[in-house]
Amino acid sequence: MRIISTFFTPLFRPFSLFYPLDKRRLARYNIFTMKNTLTLRPIAHIKTDFKEKFGIPRQSGRAPSLTAELVFEPEFRNPDTLREIEGFSHLWLIFDFSLAHRDEWCATVRPPRLGGNTRVGVFASRSPFRPNPIGLSCVRLLRVEKREKEGCVLILSGADLLDGTPVYDIKPYLPFADCQPDATGGYASAHERDCLTVHFPQALLERIPMEKRAGLIECLADDPRPSYQDEPARIYGMAFADFEIKFTVENGILRVLDVLS
Amino acid sequence: MRIISTFFTPLFRPFSLFYPLDKRRLARYNIFTMKNTLTLRPIAHIKTDFKEKFGIPRQSGRAPSLTAELVFEPEFRNPDTLREIEGFSHLWLIFDFSLAHRDEWCATVRPPRLGGNTRVGVFASRSPFRPNPIGLSCVRLLRVEKREKEGCVLILSGADLLDGTPVYDIKPYLPFADCQPDATGGYASAHERDCLTVHFPQALLERIPMEKRAGLIECLADDPRPSYQDEPARIYGMAFADFEIKFTVENGILRVLDVLS
Numbered sequence: 288m289r290i291i292s293t294f295f296t297p298l299f300r301p302f303s304l305f306y307p308l309d310k311r312r313l314a315r316y317n318i319f320t321m322k323n324t325l326t327l328r329p330i331a332h333i334k335t336d337f338k339e340k341f342g343i344p345r346q347s348g349r350a351p352s353l354t355a356e357l358v359f360e361p362e363f364r365n366p367d368t369l370r371e372i373e374g375f376s377h378l379w380l381i382f383d384f385s386l387a388h389r390d391e392w393c394a395t396v397r398p399p400r401l402g403g404n405t406r407v408g409v410f411a412s413r414s415p416f417r418p419n420p421i422g423l424s425c426v427r428l429l430r431v432e433k434r435e436k437e438g439c440v441l442i443l444s445g446a447d448l449l450d451g452t453p454v455y456d457i458k459p460y461l462p463f464a465d466c467q468p469d470a471t472g473g474y475a476s477a478h479e480r481d482c483l484t485v486h487f488p489q490a491l492l493e494r495i496p497m498e499k500r501a502g503l504i505e506c507l508a509d510d511p512r513p514s515y516q517d518e519p520a521r522i523y524g525m526a527f528a529d530f531e532i533k534f535t536v537e538n539g540i541l542r543v544l545d546v547l548s
Numbered sequence: 549m550r551i552i553s554t555f556f557t558p559l560f561r562p563f564s565l566f567y568p569l570d571k572r573r574l575a576r577y578n579i580f581t582m583k584n585t586l587t588l589r590p591i592a593h594i595k596t597d598f599k600e601k602f603g604i605p606r607q608s609g610r611a612p613s614l615t616a617e618l619v620f621e622p623e624f625r626n627p628d629t630l631r632e633i634e635g636f637s638h639l640w641l642i643f644d645f646s647l648a649h650r651d652e653w654c655a656t657v658r659p660p661r662l663g664g665n666t667r668v669g670v671f672a673s674r675s676p677f678r679p680n681p682i683g684l685s686c687v688r689l690l691r692v693e694k695r696e697k698e699g700c701v702l703i704l705s706g707a708d709l710l711d712g713t714p715v716y717d718i719k720p721y722l723p724f725a726d727c728q729p730d731a732t733g734g735y736a737s738a739h740e741r742d743c744l745t746v747h748f749p750q751a752l753l754e755r756i757p758m759e760k761r762a763g764l765i766e767c768l769a770d771d772p773r774p775s776y777q778d779e780p781a782r783i784y785g786m787a788f789a790d791f792e793i794k795f796t797v798e799n800g801i802l803r804v805l806d807v808l809s
Contacts, residue, residue: 323714325644326587327680346725363679367655370669374734379684381642383586394628408631410591410718418624419588419716423640423684425726453584455680457671462733463740464607465686465726472723473635479724 327421329453331359333382336499337449340386342511342525342532344447345399346413347424349509353502354429357441357454364438372441373431377460380446382422383453387415399513400478407474424448425460482508483541494546495530503527507534507541588682590644590714592620597760598710601647603772603786603793606660607674608685609706610770614763615690618702618715625699630692633702638721641707643683644714648676660774661739668735685709686721743769744802755807756791764788768795768802 334356337343344350357380359368372378395406396414409417426443433439441457460466472479485507492500511525519537522544526532533545595617598604605611618641620629633639656667657675670678687704694700702718721727733740746768753761772786780798783805787793794806 323644324587324589325680325682325714325716326585327682328585330679346722348725365655367667368669368671370656370667370672371735372669372672374732375672376730376732377728381680381682381684383584385584394626395631406628406631408629408633410629411631411633411636411720413719413722417717418591419586419642421586421588421642421717423642423719425728453586455586456678456682458674458684459672459734459736460728460731461607461674461736461740462728462731463737464609466729466731467638467686467721467723467727468729469637470721470723470727471635471637473720474632475720475722476724479722 327383327455329360329383329455330363330457331357331454333357333380333443333446333448333450333452333454335446335448335450335452336502336528337526339526340449341513341523342506342527343449344506344509347426347447348445349447350502350505351427351445352505353444353446354498355426355443355446355448357443357457358437359439366433366439369431369439369441372428372459375428375459377425378428378441378443379456379458379460379465380422380424380426380448380454381456381458382424382448383455384415384417384420384422385452386449387417387420389416389420392416392418398475400481401474403513405474411473421455422448425465481510483510483536483539484508485541485543487543491543491546494548495528499528503532507532507543510536510541512536588644588716590621590716591624591718592618592715594618594641594643594704594707594709594711594713594715596707596709596711596713597763597789598787600787601710602774602784603767603788604710605708605767605770608687608708610708611763611766612688612706613766614705614707615759616687616704616707616709618704618718619698620700627694627700630700630702633689633720634692636689636720638686639689639702639704640717640719640721640726641683641685641687641709641715642717642719643685643709644716645676645678645681645683646713647710648678648681650677650681653677653679659736661742662735664774666735672734682716683709686726742771744771744797744800745769746802746804748804752804752807755809756789760789764793768793768804771797771802773797 396409396412397403397406398412426446429442429444431439432442485504523534524531529548531547534541534543657670657673658664658667659673687707690703690705692700746765784795785792790809792808795802795804
């Protein structure tokens, strides 16, 4: 970024006469206002069954049966980048919270798990709405598939990412550095086991491809409703793969009413 | 970045006549060449005892007695950003590998733990030399200190960061999502327990402030030598806090010869 600011800063003022740049939006990118910025470029994009935000598991691993594919950008398709990766069972993905880009940031957020009314500090949360909208997820590496068009593709499970999310980095999970069995999870631990009982009529479930059923049920059990809404009469619609799942929730039971395609 | 490219792309050609921009260096920042880039700005900087790269533990937690301070940038000193953070024992830091910025990237790296001669894929390693030079470390949160000038400062242990490293994000460690007791660590696990026996004469050790001694010994035991050099006659010098530690290594024993200040 330093290069850009060195060259363009003197040009900025005269050209703003012709180009009405919104300085507040530019400030978000810190091109002209701060040093030490770092620009990330996507190395890959992920393919998941979540076309919308609603219904994405709240953390990686909440729906361990879900599979996803990580497809590298053409520049990064050299199979050497993945040498020895299959020795690791888990990987970290550092990715773009692409639906959470905002011009402003807020010091506190309201985690859905706390009912949506309690505020915690943004750095005490994994909320996507943060000063730098980057996400961190631990996923399981199932295998590496070599394909003719896309090159080596990583087949993953447990990913909590929107379909098409840009990924900036992949790192191996190192048990001796990353696994902290004595860690305490603050307010987040109190609700980690909250889940719904899912009633999914067999006739409806059979409309979903076999290999996607377990993952879908895990997502529904994780309670996709925002902020613990409690409106038994409300019919929710959740996009999943090529389907729309219609359901209601009452007394801790989620009932699937329909599966549309 | 989309805003920038929209406005400046048509200007780029005429101005390159006057400003001899190095297109290859610009390409690294992807301003003009790729969509979907994301620019990060530092939210904080870390203060550690490592003024140089040599001697920094190879992973977070290798030297658990080391303490570090995370000082927020003025814009991020609102104490609300940290509300409830003290309920978490561990935090993730996402930071800039500021000494590893390069114009080019390489598909493979040579981890020091493998002797420096074996190549593994860059995405199968935690090497700082990667397409997007961002690091990920798990640290222990000891406490939050409120200071008059710097505002709330996080006191951390186990950090493997160079002094002054820009930090882009802090996230709480969530045991139910991040702790994977069954994870396998590939080639990295084979060497995780490698360490040296440290002989540190008491008279020399007493030159180091009491609270820094255990951390320094842990760093030395972690074998700071690059790529398993085995030159018993060589005297190494490692910067640590305000000191330079002189030592030799032979047959798995590190002998401290002098402590300069």
